[in-house]
Amino acid sequence: MKENGRDIVLLAHGDGGALTHELINNLFLRHFESNILKTLTDAAVFSVNEGRMAITTDSFVVDPPFFPGGDVGKLAVCGTVNDLAVSGARPVYLTASFILEEGLPLADLESIVQSMAGACGVAGVEIVTGDTKVVEKGHLDKIFINTTGVGYIFPGVDLGYHRIKPGDKVLVNGSLGQHGIAVLCKRYGFDFAGQVMSDCAPLNGITSLLLKEIRGIKIMRDLTRGGLATTAKEIASACGLDIWLDENCIPVDAGVKGAAEMLGLDPLYLANEGKFMVIVSPEEAEKAVAVMQGHELGRDASIIGEVKPGKGNVYLSTSLGGTKLLDLMAGSPLPRIC
Amino acid sequence: MAQRSNAEKKGIVRYRIIVKGIVQGVGFRPFIYNLARFYRLKGTVANTSQGVLIEAEGQEETVHAFLASLKEKHPPLSRITALEWDVLEPCGYSSFAIIPSGEGLGKEALIPPDVALCADCAREIMDPRDRHYGYPFTNCTNCGPRFTIVRGVPYDRAKTSMARFPMCPECAREYHDPGNRRFHAQPAACPACGPQVELVDRQGRKVEGNWLELSWRFLQDGKILAVKGLGGFHLVCDARNRAALKTLRRRKGREAKPLAVMCLLETARKYCYVGPEEEKLLSSPQAPIVILTKRADCNLPDELAPGMKTLGIMLPYTPLHLMLLNGPLEILVMTSGNRNGLPLAKDNGRALEELGGIADYFLWHNREIVNRCDDSVVAVIGDTAQILRRSRGYVPSPVKVAVKSSSPVLGAGGDMKNTFCLLKGNQAFVSQHIGDLGSREGEAHFFASLENLKNLIGCEPEVVGYDMHPGYRSSRLAAGIPAKAHFAVQHHHAHMVSCLADNGVDEEAIGVILDGTGYGTDGRLWGFEILTGDCTDFTREYHLAYVPLPGGEQAVRYPWRTAVAYLMKYLSAQGESLADCLFQSRGQELEVIKRLVATGFNSPLSSSCGRLFDAVSALLGLCYYNSYEGQAAIELGEMVLDPAEGKRLIPYPFFIEGKVIHPGGVIAGVAADLERGVAREIIATRFHNTVLAMVREAVRRVAERTHIKTVALSGGAWQNRYLFSLAKEILPGDGYRLLVHRQVPANDGGLSLGQAVIACRRWQQCV
């Protein structure tokens, strides 16, 4: 590594001087296409339509920054886009704030920025403002990215816990656990035949399709940290109803299943970055599945459960014929068997 | 009523006596009635919710004589825990009478456990001239269902599931005749008035014909029957029919766990060695499954208990069982009627649903099972009966403990083999086997059983003790039970105090806890622990060195994973190549395991004794997969030589550094012996001797420093026959007072007792 060369990030890249400008012009502006960003003013200025807006923010830290199926940049865009998408919004603008570790290869930064731009293109959003800081080597692990996103709520859309009723169906758009396994394998060097790829993808395409076609959507949630089980538990607790999931109906592809079993992990608790859960009225459940299956991110969409009267518990009907209670994940799972 | 004028003779007194304990449903009132008449006393006897209440009027000396014989000669099934009386003014009773039950305020009368079929009733059902001939629900005051049919106290027919069967005149006559064996036998019944058997197919459609002959024919044809017994359904098939056994195992998803069988005593002797202590247990009113050693010439199919030298046998304990065995089949599999991991099926409808995929036919009846109760399991090791599962026949008899609690305490138990315990005064009521709490059905069993037991003994817990494992369901359940205080109890401290309480001891001791895994105060999974402590607190003195369990719970299921961890930890590069060679067949997974160990990802650290057994079992190629809890350790335990011979083999080297016992020498020794081609029996025996040597050395060091001379053994690994029998020889030989479990299991089935006692003590310190 050439410490004096231009191919790594230096502290000076973050001091607002010449190198910072070089970085902005030669890297960020080259990849992020936005007329608003190009103005390089202190704040991005844009006009708003009528109606309601949504705003969300998230910071992205992932070890390792590059993994099969994506990198921290793609994650930073998709994560924020997806939070807006499942809230019933059409995402429009993003901010991007980078905190870089001194010594990070510029080539790595460039490929991260490139994949952010790629994800923005797919999602149809613009990065309109940003920031860059550099910290001394060892003060953080390679790269942190914060993104904030704003979007317009689709007219007439009302999602929330208050709309969930017993009898509603629970749907997912596809196989669970891919992102979690992909990152763990890369991080710890686990080697499985048939590499598992992260499912990282922007969901606003499929969610807007769903919102347009299906009136009876009650709530949507992306299944990130803690996976399906944790999200289902959060929903059940919040609305005081039980959610019953059927193990036989939950899509988990063979690669994830095999890897999770070897690692002693439960796919229902693994992170996803391109999966979401939908709760929909029973009358429209089948149609919702069909709509999702018509989109490339919903090919394996299925009904996986049902809302029942109860006390905020999540139950899993297992393939063995019993009923397991699913709780929030409590740290790493410790054996219960004595 | 009061005819004072006549009664005011000199020396006449009236005693109001209350007898507490197991005094209802065991023929206590007829006994009192006959005894009072023998002494020519006047008065009354009645069941109350506090116990049996007697009014005895007569000459003072006569009343004293009556009391003395009452204490001495009470009926065999009864147990008196308290006998109190007040002396009152005589009121001039004219006779002695049994009067109807009345409900009192506090509920202190104890419901007796279920009692195995008695000889008199057995004779009647076989006697064509008797009106109970061929009637599968025959019982009397000396036998029959109790706990499993009771809904409330006082114990009366109206509060049992017999309430819906009004007695016929003949049964009513016997019930009211103080001279009859069925006098006040609450579940008394006959073909004219009692419950009826029905044989149905998987769809619940009645199979027409003689149910008994049809059942025999189906069993002979290799079919599987679900038979409704006392505490739940059994899955039954011909124990000599290999194909039927295979079908049963496949359908039940029970790969290797031994299946219990039922036969008559003569048959048991034909296949197994039955010692005097074992015979006593088999024929006891509790009628547990007794683990017997198979005879050398035992020709029963290996599928009954693969890889085992033993077989679990019980004698027929209901008339229905006796009738089934009084035909062409001498020995039947009687395994619990449940789907994998779920509680026993007990209701007809649910059974059809849950067991429909397993059983071909259902032999059921219309007497409801109120309290689910699994069969109890006992093993005799040396001269000590070790209870492995305490349930039917024992529950709800209390264990008398040395502490006395002023507030009722609940011990919530562990997550597997769960029982809970209600401590009231100095009586600890350990529940029936609840089993695995990892399902909604298991939780429902827990709560229903808790409600019922609370109701039967009349107490609402005010203090709760539970395991400190953050992932235990039992701990979550405990936290949701309202109480004045909740105490988190360390798993192995609970084991140790369970053993103290089991022995009625309340003092400082050295606890030698050889166990699977339990959550430790440092967040690690403990399991080979030498503790000192008492009913309040403990100190961890010595423990086995930590080793990672690759994949957490997966390592508990797959013992070879732990073997890889041990090899890598103690033999580094050489260990890795040995792992490659031994577990080559595991392919890619082996590489993943190595990465798990190397990186520590999802590999919690553990000092478990069970996992050390697992590792050695896998190294010897005995067991790679635990299809049931403890399989690898049990199969390793089956490998050892006879103790008398085995104890002469030299242990493998180990060393103690600080508080840690390092088993590196064991792993190296086993590896070297394997390489030299030493017989597995020898290696297994040397390994067991090493564990004993570790225990002996650690105890010696602790005793030297602390001067504590009492040693308590607890934890599931003490169910190992070899370890237990040699420890019982060695430790007293070294001058210690040895405490072992007698009434509750050393495994997690005994945890709740320890938790309750500890929580009681901690609460006493708070108030």
Ligand SMILES: [Fe+3]
């Ligand atoms: Fe334990």
Ligand SMILES: [Mg+2]
């Ligand atoms: Mg987010």
Ligand SMILES: [Zn+2]
């Ligand atoms: Zn009898």
Ligand SMILES: [Zn+2]
């Ligand atoms: Zn009758």
